[in-house]
Amino acid sequence: MSNDLVIKDLQANIGDKEILKGVNLTVRGGTIHAVMGPNGSGKSTLAHIIAGHPGYEITGGEIWYRDQNILELEADERSKLGLFLAFQYPVAVPGVSVANFLRAAINAHRAEEGVDPKKTAIPVAEFRKQLREGMKNLEMDDGFARRYLNEGFSGGEKKRLEILQMTLLKPTMAVMDETDSGLDIDALRIVAEGVNRLSGPEMGALVITHYQRLLNYIKPQFVSVMMDGRVVREGGPELALELEEKGYDWLRAELTGAA
DSSP states (O other), rough: OOOOOOEEEEEEEETTTEEEEEEEEOOTSSEEEEOOOOOTTTHHHHHHHHHHHHHHHEEEEEEEEETTEGGGSHHHHHHHHHOOOOEEOOOOOOEEEEHHHHHHHHHHHHTTTTTGGOOOSSSHHHEEEHHHHHHHTOOOOOOGSSEEHHHHOOHHHHHHHHHHHHHHHOOOOOEEETTTTTTHHHEEEEEHHHHHHOBBTTTEEEEEEEHHHTTTTTTOOOOEEEEEEEEEEEHHHHHHHHHHHHHHHHHHHHHHHHO
16 A cells, blocks of 8 residues: 555635645655645645545545545544644643543554454553653653643643654654644754654655744655645755745745746
């Protein structure tokens, strides 16, 4: 099966408003691919649609991953296929502890992977070992696991939890929706180090961001630029540097002139 994420002419609306107007994008398995663009260009909409958010109307196109058009799958089925979305604004779930949430997610994936039904649940000792190791790498204290999911968390704590989920679930393709949003420089460094530990042959990443700042820590091999619901330019890391230097207006003017 191919671990490439292939998006073909994707079109989508929210209500009567057209957001995506024919997105074509290929994220190769095992690579880091950054998607940049100004506010309102459709980047977060793209991330949510990949993950299976039900609030969007798909009016055309396909998204292929591991030999399946995932638009035909529910959100949990996409997760079990190896896709993961790190939210820009993770939601709080009062009453559900971080540890219980993570163990339930791991067990759901183990069941999908064909683990012996009698041994589906991850042993408690094994889970605790993985959890503690993951939290240590992300500079979290042990009490973090007992807190309710995202309730009262700072922006940095929410983003570290997203990376902790990635660490334990081991997706093959992670979609990171503006993970740098709301992070100070120390939290940004810790989150980026977590992504860098996980990315490589076993996990590709689609990193969505406005700014070069995040890409100083997470080094992409490929960069695509979205504007007005489409991918309008593609290149290597040098494209992100050019956008950092010049902003987006020059590209918008160039595209308008070409039109």
